[in-house]
Amino acid sequence: xxxxILTLIAFLLALALTPLPAVAQExxxxxxxxxxPGSFADRTKAMDVLVATGDERVPPVLQAxxxxxxxxxxxxxxxxxxxxxxxxxxLTDPVDGADLGVLPSGELEKIKTNNGLRGKIRxxxxxxxxxxxxxxxxxxxxxxxxxxxxxxxxxxxxxxxSAEADPGIKSTMQxxxxxxxxxxxxxxxxxRAAVDLVVAQNNRAxxxxxxNTLDTAPDELKPTIAAGIDSIGRTLAVWDVxxxxxxxxxxxxxxxxxxxxxxxxxxxxGVINMAHGEMVMLGAYTTYVTQLVIQSVAPGLMEYxxxxxxxxxxxxxxxxxxGIERGIIRWLYGRPLETLLATWGLSLVLQQxxxxxxxxTNKLVQPPQWMSGTFELWNLSFTWNRLWIIVFAIAVFIAxxxxxxxxxxxxxxxxxxxxxxxxxxxxxxxxxxxxMTFGLGSGIAGMAGVALSQIDNVSPNLGQGYIxxxxxxxxxxxxxxxxxxxxxxxxxxxxxxxxxxxxGAVLAKIAILILIILFIQRRPRGLFALKGRAIES
Amino acid sequence: xxxxxxxMAGIGLGVAMTAGALAPLTAYAQDTIKVxxxxxxxxxxxxxxxxLKDTMLFLxxxxxxxxxxxxxxxxAVVVDPASDxxxxxxxxxxxxxxxxxxxxxxxxxxxxxxxxxxVFKELNSILFYPVQYEGEESEKNVIYxxxxxxxQAIPAVDYLMSEEGGSVKRWVLEATDYVYPRTTNKILEQYxxxxxxxxxDIKINYTxxxxxxxxxxxxxxxxFGSAGKKTAVVSTINGDANVPFYKELGxxxxxxxxxxVVAFSVGEEELAGMDTSALVGHLAAWNYFQxxxxxxxxxxxxxxxxxxxxxKRTTNDPMEAAYLGFQLWVxxxxxxxxxxxxxxxxxxxxxxxxxxxxxxxxxLPNHHLTKPVLxxxxxxxGQFETVWQTEGDVPGDAWSDVLPxxxxxxxxxxxxxxGCGRLNTATNTCEVAATAM
Numbered sequence: 001x002x003x004x005i006l007t008l009i010a011f012l013l014a015l016a017l018t019p020l021p022a023v024a025q026e027x028x029x030x031x032x033x034x035x036x037p038g039s040f041a042d043r044t045k046a047m048d049v050l051v052a053t054g055d056e057r058v059p060p061v062l063q064a065x066x067x068x069x070x071x072x073x074x075x076x077x078x079x080x081x082x083x084x085x086x087x088x089x090x091l092t093d094p095v096d097g098a099d100l101g102v103l104p105s106g107e108l109e110k111i112k113t114n115n116g117l118r119g120k121i122r123x124x125x126x127x128x129x130x131x132x133x134x135x136x137x138x139x140x141x142x143x144x145x146x147x148x149x150x151x152x153x154x155x156x157x158x159x160x161x162s163a164e165a166d167p168g169i170k171s172t173m174q175x176x177x178x179x180x181x182x183x184x185x186x187x188x189x190x191x192r193a194a195v196d197l198v199v200a201q202n203n204r205a206x207x208x209x210x211x212n213t214l215d216t217a218p219d220e221l222k223p224t225i226a227a228g229i230d231s232i233g234r235t236l237a238v239w240d241v242x243x244x245x246x247x248x249x250x251x252x253x254x255x256x257x258x259x260x261x262x263x264x265x266x267x268x269x270g271v272i273n274m275a276h277g278e279m280v281m282l283g284a285y286t287t288y289v290t291q292l293v294i295q296s297v298a299p300g301l302m303e304y305x306x307x308x309x310x311x312x313x314x315x316x317x318x319x320x321x322x323g324i325e326r327g328i329i330r331w332l333y334g335r336p337l338e339t340l341l342a343t344w345g346l347s348l349v350l351q352q353x354x355x356x357x358x359x360x361t362n363k364l365v366q367p368p369q370w371m372s373g374t375f376e377l378w379n380l381s382f383t384w385n386r387l388w389i390i391v392f393a394i395a396v397f398i399a400x401x402x403x404x405x406x407x408x409x410x411x412x413x414x415x416x417x418x419x420x421x422x423x424x425x426x427x428x429x430x431x432x433x434x435x436m437t438f439g440l441g442s443g444i445a446g447m448a449g450v451a452l453s454q455i456d457n458v459s460p461n462l463g464q465g466y467i468x469x470x471x472x473x474x475x476x477x478x479x480x481x482x483x484x485x486x487x488x489x490x491x492x493x494x495x496x497x498x499x500x501x502x503x504g505a506v507l508a509k510i511a512i513l514i515l516i517i518l519f520i521q522r523r524p525r526g527l528f529a530l531k532g533r534a535i536e537s
Numbered sequence: 538x539x540x541x542x543x544x545m546a547g548i549g550l551g552v553a554m555t556a557g558a559l560a561p562l563t564a565y566a567q568d569t570i571k572v573x574x575x576x577x578x579x580x581x582x583x584x585x586x587x588x589l590k591d592t593m594l595f596l597x598x599x600x601x602x603x604x605x606x607x608x609x610x611x612x613a614v615v616v617d618p619a620s621d622x623x624x625x626x627x628x629x630x631x632x633x634x635x636x637x638x639x640x641x642x643x644x645x646x647x648x649x650x651x652x653x654x655x656v657f658k659e660l661n662s663i664l665f666y667p668v669q670y671e672g673e674e675s676e677k678n679v680i681y682x683x684x685x686x687x688x689q690a691i692p693a694v695d696y697l698m699s700e701e702g703g704s705v706k707r708w709v710l711e712a713t714d715y716v717y718p719r720t721t722n723k724i725l726e727q728y729x730x731x732x733x734x735x736x737x738d739i740k741i742n743y744t745x746x747x748x749x750x751x752x753x754x755x756x757x758x759x760x761f762g763s764a765g766k767k768t769a770v771v772s773t774i775n776g777d778a779n780v781p782f783y784k785e786l787g788x789x790x791x792x793x794x795x796x797x798v799v800a801f802s803v804g805e806e807e808l809a810g811m812d813t814s815a816l817v818g819h820l821a822a823w824n825y826f827q828x829x830x831x832x833x834x835x836x837x838x839x840x841x842x843x844x845x846x847x848x849k850r851t852t853n854d855p856m857e858a859a860y861l862g863f864q865l866w867v868x869x870x871x872x873x874x875x876x877x878x879x880x881x882x883x884x885x886x887x888x889x890x891x892x893x894x895x896x897x898x899x900x901l902p903n904h905h906l907t908k909p910v911l912x913x914x915x916x917x918x919g920q921f922e923t924v925w926q927t928e929g930d931v932p933g934d935a936w937s938d939v940l941p942x943x944x945x946x947x948x949x950x951x952x953x954x955x956g957c958g959r960l961n962t963a964t965n966t967c968e969v970a971a972t973a974m
Binding site: 040041068112114115116118119122147204205207208211212243244247250251254348351352355359360361362363364366367372373374381383384385386454455456457458459460461464465497500501504505506509 | 579581583584585587588701702703714742743744745747748749750752753754756757760763764765777780781784785787788789790793794795797806807809810811812815818820914916917922924
């Protein structure tokens with residue numbers, strides 16, 4: 001990708017700019033070498049000199065500097081472009097593109113950059129790529145021009161706007177143009193037109209542009225600009241409600257995933273399982289191990305590693321769950337306090353076991369490309385990983401409904417929970433069903449772990465953060481009812497996200513807890529209480 | 538994962554702890570000096586503190602190879618306070634009273650330090666505390682080898698205000714809700730206001746421990762940063778909450794060139810659990826980075842890798858602080874000729890050892906050290922690249938001069954018996970410090 005862009009840049013420069021008189025080879029080499037020594041300020045100066053030459057060889061050098069691929073050869077102080085190769089770094093001459101062989105990294109010194117310098121490089125490259133045929137390159141060029149609004153860019157910008165076909169990029173360019181016009185001493189009418197254009201955009205970027213120009217604008221325009229900021233602010237306030245709703249749904253999906261396994265073990269079976277969080281944690285570690293295996297066996301499948309991790313996590317945690325049920329919990333049915341203590345102890349043992357095997361530090365789970373980044377829709381923005389987690393949560397919920405309502409195992413589970421002795425009398429092997437039910441609940445917790453590994457730490461403490469929330473959701477929604485768990489998760493998530501901007505995260509959490517306590521006082525069985533004689537007894 | 542032995546030892550440790558009685562690891566021997574190691578090996582803080590336990594064992598091992606101290610071998614006594622603050626006090630008492638250790642190296646959180654303080658005072662022993670903290674404390678029995686606020690937070694803010702750092706005008710102080718961020722933010726807010734930052738350009742936000750859903754907060758930072766002035770985030774987010782925070786930052790596309798985040802609690806260890814490619818350019822302020830090029834540091838890293846048997850293990854700032862504390866203690870004991878607490882405390886003030894970044898760590902009368910302050914940018918390989926550092930070493934200030942109530946307050950333990958932890962230089966009286974918990 002990078003090389004493609006670089007080729008494009010080179011091609012474009014050759015095309016778009018009038019060929020400048022070729023700088024003497026030695027001069028250019030000296031200008032490039034000036035990037036090496038000295039402070040960041042010296043480097044900035046050297047960069048300005050290079051950009052001023054307009055030479056087509058400059059953008060690749062700047063890009064390499066920004067990416068940290070520009071080095072000084074210690075033997076003679078020459079600045080070179082390097083890429084990783086066997087036995088050290090493969091060097092390329094930035095002046096004539098010649099291959100300079102491979103050197104061990106000890107004989108090279110990396111040229112340092114900082115945020116300021118990288119910002120300037122982005123601007124410089126942006127200027128040089130505003131007419132690129134490649135759409136993303138043009139968009140980022142337009143954005144960088146908008147960010148620093150250099151009056152010298154006006155002419156080139158006009159040219160780019162008239163050639164632009166993509167409406168999104170065009171509006172960014174027009175905004176940049178308006179901002180530049182407002183900065184220069186253009187005629188009042190031009191400025192008024194520019195303000196109107198920006199106000200008409202009616203989004204957050206436009207508001208930022210207006211705020212930036214408020215101080216320097218001529219007095220006649222100030223009321224218009226202030227009014228524009230206000231009116232955009234009102235529009236954005238409406239969008240904010242939608243944005244909060246999205247955040248709330250996203251939090252709900254996480255809560256639902258974490259709680260739904262518990263809705264089976266606690267809600268359906270009545271086992272207070274304090275080790276539920278550790279099942280989630282085991283699921284996350286399974287993801288980590290799956291990625292390790294895929295990395296070493298078939299690196300090409302890394303993008304799809306989560307597709308392997310989901311069934312693996314389900315199987316492993318389901319087996320662990322069955323083991324726990326057969327080994328510990330089945331001796332404690334009907335003794336909730338002992339179950340609570342035993343599973344609590346078990347959760348500590350599992351945490352320490354994972355800590356001993358994998359070490360106490362966080363593990364890195366690679367996010368796949370398709371789950372990274374943000375997408376924007378109107379004035380809403382949302383990250384891809386959150387969207388996929390929502391989809392995953394819904395899929396898990398539907399699958400669970402099907403298992404419980406449409407399969408023989410589901411039928412037996414419901415029968416055993418409603419009336420164990422009757423079910424037993426009808427020939428259902430209740431111990432087997434108990435083990436399967438607990439395994440199902442644990443397996444679902446494991447799948448939740450795969451999703452959580454994308455947004456949270458993969459550390460032995462992962463589960464602890466979710467256990468309280470999970471119980472809250474299940475109790476609030478109504479024990480023994482999956483729909484209750486869904487509604488409980490959604491209402492808690494959305495309420496939390498609506499409170500957060502006003503009350504702050506700490507107070508929002510406290511407020512939610514108080515609300516739940518009050519609610520449980522009124523309706524001890526939660527939102528959707530099961531009814532029937534078996535429940536009352 | 539570095540071998541079966543360590544795993545077996547770990548399992549053994551786990552079993553011993555489950556049984557509830559972790560006996561001192563080594564048997565009683567005649568001619569040894571015992572050193573206590575008080576770091577959590579289980580519970581939430583194990584993620585950070587386990588490494589320091591390993592570091593202490595490594596340092597003691599190295600010292601024993603050189604012939605020990607005062608001609609005697611050192612013997613580490615390791616206990617596990619399990620991230621439980623009251624248990625820290627119990628374990629500290631066990632180390633000093635039952636095992637008779639000469640000094641204790643330990644604690645991470647301020648809560649744990651506050652918990653063991655009364656024990657160290659009562660039994661008159663020495664604690665070497667290796668972590669950057671909020672200041673506002675100076676005790677006879679504690680040597681603070683990590684940074685005070687003026688050795689980390691204030692220089693970091695100065696850097697961001699400078700032209701090189703981006704001339705930041707608007708500040709978000711994003712923090713976890715407990716004592717260290719609260720105190721640090723109090724100092725920073727006052728400092729920023731003194732520098733002429735308008736109150737509406739400062740936004741302080743607290744989140745609970747282990748906070749995982751950062752969507753709203755990161756969106757709020759984005760919005761706060763769109764007001765037209767250069768904005769930066771000063772993060773005192775602690776522990777596990779950092780990973781989801783940085784993941785959200787990366788995903789929402791906040792680049793370091795637009796809104797840099799400078800963190801005081803994120804080091805090489807924390808970055809090891811993250812994909813840092815989206816975080817390049819975000820900053821951290823410490824007194825040490827693994828990437829610092831220096832002979833002493835290269836030697837330290839080489840020996841550490843050899844000891845731990847894994848050349849992927851990172852080093853970090855608290856490890857250097859533990860290293861400095863240990864070297865200072867060894868020197869002080871050699872100088873005093875005894876491990877007696879008061880003699881060692883008298884000997885240690887004014888001692889100097891070279892640090893790992895090319896400077897000198899000197900014990901000041903207020904029991905803090907001189908340290909260089911380094912600002913590093915996160916790189917794609919999970920290391921930091923130093924982009925700025927103070928000229929020379931900064932002396933640690935126990936009582937921040939930024940806070941009006943602490944102006945003119947010093948601490949002086951030159952003589953451990955008559956010293957004072959909160960000396961009002963205006964009235965020349967020793968005040969009783971209000972213990973902020």
